Amino acid sequence: MTRQELFTNIKKKRSFLCVGLDTDITKIPSHLHKEQDPIFEFNKQIIDATADVTVAYKPNIAFYEALGPKGWESLQKTLDYIPNDIFTIADAKRGDIGNTSALYARAFFEAMSFDSITVAPYMGRDSVKPFLQFDGKWVILLGLTSNEGFADFQNEPMADGKKLFEKVITTSQQWGSADNMMYVVGATRGEMFKEVRALAPEHFLLVPGIGAQGGDLEATCKYGMNSQCGLLVNSARGIIYAGNGVDFAEKAKLAATDLQQQMDEMLEKYL
Amino acid sequence: MTRQELFTNIKKKRSFLCVGLDTDITKIPSHLHKEQDPIFEFNKQIIDATADVTVAYKPNIAFYEALGPKGWESLQKTLDYIPNDIFTIADAKRGDIGNTSALYARAFFEAMSFDSITVAPYMGRDSVKPFLQFDGKWVILLGLTSNEGFADFQNEPMADGKKLFEKVITTSQQWGSADNMMYVVGATRGEMFKEVRALAPEHFLLVPGIGAQGGDLEATCKYGMNSQCGLLVNSARGIIYAGNGVDFAEKAKLAATDLQQQMDEMLEKYL
Numbered sequence: 001m002t003r004q005e006l007f008t009n010i011k012k013k014r015s016f017l018c019v020g021l022d023t024d025i026t027k028i029p030s031h032l033h034k035e036q037d038p039i040f041e042f043n044k045q046i047i048d049a050t051a052d053v054t055v056a057y058k059p060n061i062a063f064y065e066a067l068g069p070k071g072w073e074s075l076q077k078t079l080d081y082i083p084n085d086i087f088t089i090a091d092a093k094r095g096d097i098g099n100t101s102a103l104y105a106r107a108f109f110e111a112m113s114f115d116s117i118t119v120a121p122y123m124g125r126d127s128v129k130p131f132l133q134f135d136g137k138w139v140i141l142l143g144l145t146s147n148e149g150f151a152d153f154q155n156e157p158m159a160d161g162k163k164l165f166e167k168v169i170t171t172s173q174q175w176g177s178a179d180n181m182m183y184v185v186g187a188t189r190g191e192m193f194k195e196v197r198a199l200a201p202e203h204f205l206l207v208p209g210i211g212a213q214g215g216d217l218e219a220t221c222k223y224g225m226n227s228q229c230g231l232l233v234n235s236a237r238g239i240i241y242a243g244n245g246v247d248f249a250e251k252a253k254l255a256a257t258d259l260q261q262q263m264d265e266m267l268e269k270y271l
Numbered sequence: 272m273t274r275q276e277l278f279t280n281i282k283k284k285r286s287f288l289c290v291g292l293d294t295d296i297t298k299i300p301s302h303l304h305k306e307q308d309p310i311f312e313f314n315k316q317i318i319d320a321t322a323d324v325t326v327a328y329k330p331n332i333a334f335y336e337a338l339g340p341k342g343w344e345s346l347q348k349t350l351d352y353i354p355n356d357i358f359t360i361a362d363a364k365r366g367d368i369g370n371t372s373a374l375y376a377r378a379f380f381e382a383m384s385f386d387s388i389t390v391a392p393y394m395g396r397d398s399v400k401p402f403l404q405f406d407g408k409w410v411i412l413l414g415l416t417s418n419e420g421f422a423d424f425q426n427e428p429m430a431d432g433k434k435l436f437e438k439v440i441t442t443s444q445q446w447g448s449a450d451n452m453m454y455v456v457g458a459t460r461g462e463m464f465k466e467v468r469a470l471a472p473e474h475f476l477l478v479p480g481i482g483a484q485g486g487d488l489e490a491t492c493k494y495g496m497n498s499q500c501g502l503l504v505n506s507a508r509g510i511i512y513a514g515n516g517v518d519f520a521e522k523a524k525l526a527a528t529d530l531q532q533q534m535d536e537m538l539e540k541y542l
Contacts, residue, residue: 022371062371066378068347069340076339095391096364097418100333107337120366120391122413124420142393147368149395152442153435159428164435171423
């Protein structure tokens with residue numbers, strides 16, 4: 001998917017919502033356990049309920065990997081079920097030496113046909129570039145994450161006065177462009193979106209941390225939105241576990257629609 | 272496995288060899304393709320041929336993940352086949368926010384029962400600590416990697432004059448000890464082992480990059496060995512693809528034994 005297509009979808013749906021399919025077998029409604037593939041059945045109903053107001057789906061791969069081979073089958077079925085015009089993100093946080101990153105790229109982009117994958121930057125250029133060799137596919141590089149551990153390394157100043165996350169954002173622009181790279185910036189970072197936008201005015205940002213983690217949608221949009229919106233704001237638990245009964249999908253739809261309406265206002269105000 | 276048990280094995284076998292089971296379906300001998308599970312059959316023969324001179328096996332998870340659900344089955348069978356007294360490393364380079372890292376930890380330590388997993392440090396404390404909650408299990412944190420991209424971030428100076436990899440090694444010692452953490456330091460880093468040993472004198476180091484990547488065993492041992500050896504030196508391609516015919520396992524045994532003999536000399540000289 002191209003940047004323009006993504007923006008077109010955002011304008012059409014008046015939404016920049018990404019739904020995190022972090023589907024945990026211990027948290028899904030009990031009536032689904034009688035299904036042959038409870039994880040896929042859950043995802044299918046969530047997708048049916050939210051696709052109208054959603055521009056991206058992001059399964060966190062850990063949740064599927066934790067289930068062994070069966071988990072990968074549920075993931076593949078989920079991916080196949082997502083409508084083609086919705087952007088898909090493998091939240092895998094991979095990154096290895098060149099030939100191994102190339103293998104991960106083929107696994108997620110070709111075997112599974114995700115549109116994008118999250119990548120960790122610590123190993124540098126040859127761990128990231130192999131993911132950038134695929135037309136229409138995206139790298140979403142960890143920049144400034146939503147968790148408390150962001151303070152240990154990412155937010156630490158380098159010798160030149162810039163922080164590590166700033167160096168990651170600057171250096172990585174030698175490898176890819178706003179047409180095939182995005183950055184992860186947590187919604188919990190508030191005004192720091194200004195610093196990110198100073199370095200990457202055109203890139204899309206994938207923004208986790210709204211909801212359970214306490215991130216602020218208004219601050220994210222005020223400081224992070226650009227002329228093509230430039231934001232994919234992720235919500236997982238707040239949507240997929242909005243209900244826990246037979247009506248879980250209906251509850252998810254309400255929660256997603258509520259966020260979409262807030263996003264509509266933000267687009268009105270800041271785009 | 273405890274640090275003392277690992278050192279006991281090293282002394283007994285006069286070896287600190289880790290064999291990288293980076294098994295690529297396109298590179299294994301063609302006669303194995305008729306097997307029901309060619310990847311497992313290859314690994315089984317490699318393990319049979321090298322277990323005598325090996326103290327650790329390290330499958331790089333990318334190679335199995337790339338094959339989808341079947342790959343995970345081959346990985347599980349391989350892990351079950353490795354003798355119990357040999358240390359096992361899931362080279363997965365995972366790292367995510369706390370609850371997700373906990374899920375990865377359960378997947379690799381409980382569902383699959385690896386002794387250790389490689390972890391990327393970029394997301395900081397709460398991405399690493401969940402892996403340290405398991406008795407007898409180890410985190411192997413990326414420190415100074417063997418690839419050229421190490422220069423982009425790891426080797427860059429911070430405001431306090433220390434390099435990022437030094438900060439990673441120092442800060443992470445607040446989370447774990449030499450009894451449950453190791454660091455990845457590439458054999459291509461030569462004298463830089465001195466800087467690592469100044470910060471982590473007692474920790475084991477996992478050392479990739481011997482062989483195909485051009486790392487130097489002598490320099491690694493001269494600057495990196497401590498009183499408990501403190502090194503697990505990995506070789507993958509140089510051993511598992513030493514031959515490509517029906518005698519591939521025999522060739523692998525020769526290559527592994529050759530390295531073990533060099534290691535015996537190094538132990539004589541530097542331990």
